[in-house]
Amino acid sequence: MDNSPTSLFEGYDEEFKQILSSLKGKLQGDVRSLAGEQRKSLLRTIEAELDEAQEIIQQMEVELHPMPASIRAPYSARITSSKTDLAKMKKTLKDLQKETQRTDLLGSAASGRRARGAGDPSLQDEPYTDDAGGYHDDSHRARLLAGTDTLADGSRRLDNAQRIALETEDVGADILRNLHGQRSQLEHTRDTLGVADGNIDRASGTLKKMIWQ
Structure with missing residues (x-):
């Protein structure tokens, strides 16, 4: 088994690419099709995978140091590119988390209005309808x-x-x-x-x- 820094680097790089591909699928498709607790659970899973991807990049940096200076530049550039991709993923996650929090706030407000409307018939006639059959x-x-x-x-x-x-x-x-x-x-x-x-x-x-x- 080849345990040279370049071989270990390639292994970590391949693992990072696999996690990155999985994260893209979840952030661009899976999360947006879910709501409520299912969405929150997937967001927590994505956050854990992002932490794992960050640790892999750190391992890549560890393997970079013992490499000869003559071959280090392209490997260093790949680490920089990986960090950029990871930063974009983290920003997308934060945006989705904020969106989920806003949806929760709106849901709580709608529940409060429905509760008040149940006790006051005059409030039940207010135009609160949406495509999902809820009220807003x-x-x-x-x-x-x-x-x-x-x-x-x-x-x-x-x-x-x-x-x-x-x-x-x-x-x-x-x-x-x-x-x-x-x-x-x-x-x-x-x-x-x-x-x-x-x-x-x-x-x-x-x-x-x-x-x-």
Whole structure:
């Protein structure tokens, strides 16, 4: 059995390609045909497979280091390409997870309206119908989605504000340290000048005595 770095690299690369192919099929087809808990379960499976693919890339990087420099470049390029493909898969997964969360929120809102409508006949006449036989309100859906986006935007703004505040605090601390250092230098210079003035006065007095003698 060939255990050279290049042979092991090829083995890991082939395994990565197989997982990547499986992930593409699930993300582009399987997930979109499911709903509810089945969809969530498949998303968790995909997340685990993405973690496995990440570990395979790390193993490929381990096998890259002992390779001779003369042949390392194409293998390094394949790792870069694999990382790019994996990053795209992770982004697709995150988008699907957000979509699933929004669907859950809308489903909960629709259930609440149906429950209220059961106790109030006037609410049962509201136009909540869709192709699946459920109930929904387009305006309420739009408001809910807008509220979700606003909340996410607010969170991003808060994070940016906290980051800027911390950076400003660091800059202020650096300025205070610099000013303290400059003050110490000025005080030292002042003391040095005072000593020099004293020496000059004593020298001047000595010269005067020597002149008058």
